[in-house]
Amino acid sequence: MPELAAHVRDVPINQIRQITEAAWHTPGAIVLSIGEPGFPLPRHILDAGMACLDRDETNYTPNAGIPALREAFAARFREHNATPVGADRVYVVDGAQQGLHFAMTLLLSPGDEILIPNPGYPTFAMTSSLLHAVPVRYPLYPEHDFQPRIEDIEELITPKTKVLVLNSPSNPLGAVLGEELTRGLVELARRHDLWIISDECYEAFTYDVPHVSPARFDSDVPGEARVFTSLTLSKTYGLTGLRIGALICPPGLEQQMNNVMEAIVSCVASPSQYAALAALTGPQDYVGHARAHYRANRDAASAVLEAKGIPFLTAQGAFYLWADVSHVSGGDVRAWVRRFLADAGVSFAPGTAFGSVGEGWIRIALCGSQAELVEGLGRLPARAPGAEPLPPASAGQ
DSSP, X not given: XXXXXXXXXXXXXXXXXXXXXXXXXXXXXXXXXSOOOOSOOOHHHHHHHHHHHHTTOOSOOOTTOOHHHHHHHHHHHHHHHOOXXXXXXXXXXXXXXXXXXXXXXXXXXXXXEEEEEESOOTHHHHHHHHTTOEEEEEEOOGGGTTOOOHHHHHHHOOTTEEXXXXXXXXXXXXOOOOHHHHHXXXXXXXXXXXXXXXXXXXXXXXXXXXXXXXXXXXXXXTTTOOXXXXXXXXXXXXXXGGOOEEEEOOTTOXXXXXXXXXXXXXXXXXXXXXXXXXXXXXXXXXXXHHHHHHHHHHHHHHHHHHHHTOOEEOXXXXXXXXXXXXXXXXXXXXXXXXXXXXXXXXXXXXXXXXXXXXXXXXXXXXXXXXXXXXXXXXXXXXXXTTOOOOOOOOTTO
């Protein structure tokens, strides 16, 4: 048979899915490797989706989504980010991942370079590679609390660089970009005439610090605006299987975005759109309950790690903890997590799933039951007092 395209053959395996699927096939395993909210959905959200089916509203919607949902996304964004976003800039998508794909499709030509965080979510590299672009990883170092440094990013900018990807709150780190740094990153993009794609999947979950969207510092003038914002309801309301989110675009791109929507998906399923509308405009108890649960789990997990002497990054957002297990991983954390699942019955996402700087680290999901979380972390080997971690891998790897 003919060969697949080279850019498809070369897409790496997603190590998160790999270890999680192994855990799902391990009887009795505690799965701490995937970020899946575990609360029952509020009844009004389910009812809205089913009511759409009951009235047989199952035809095409406008490419960009039903008008009421676009306005609901815009209203939430205006309220939470103090930015004058209108519904005309909101495009309803099949989850944040599709929003990222759409943005990259609009912005990247073959051979263009896109700056992505290291550690950073795996699909930043996977999606840009599928579009024949070149992912270039900018380092987030432990000694700087895994915060980006403008000078490190600026060193990597070349004439081929077109896009800077930002992610706050961060998956996998739980790190949150502050106002001054966010403003500086937008100014960096403006100085070098770069687009920004801002992944804000976890914007609803921050702890003692505000979420700051780069769009707050962007222009609203067509031709000068440069920030694309990717949002999802998967994490905020636990709608992972409904595949619903939004991409907020700079002004003036309406026709191009409609063309891309038509070519790739046409429109999002109408029951998911009406469920999303109910989520955004109805009672918000779910979000507050989820935030409190994730924070309590973060604190319980932190206490276990502290008792074992295992270093970790204090999560300011999202629902993950980023922990240093280099005292046991032997320089190959990907192999270690597989052994640990087999020996101890607990799965973590290996840090190398997110980039070379993640060697020796694991991502711990905080979404499930606190009892299972504490039990799973309790099986980790303690770090001996005074033990030194292995040196971090080079960011260039």
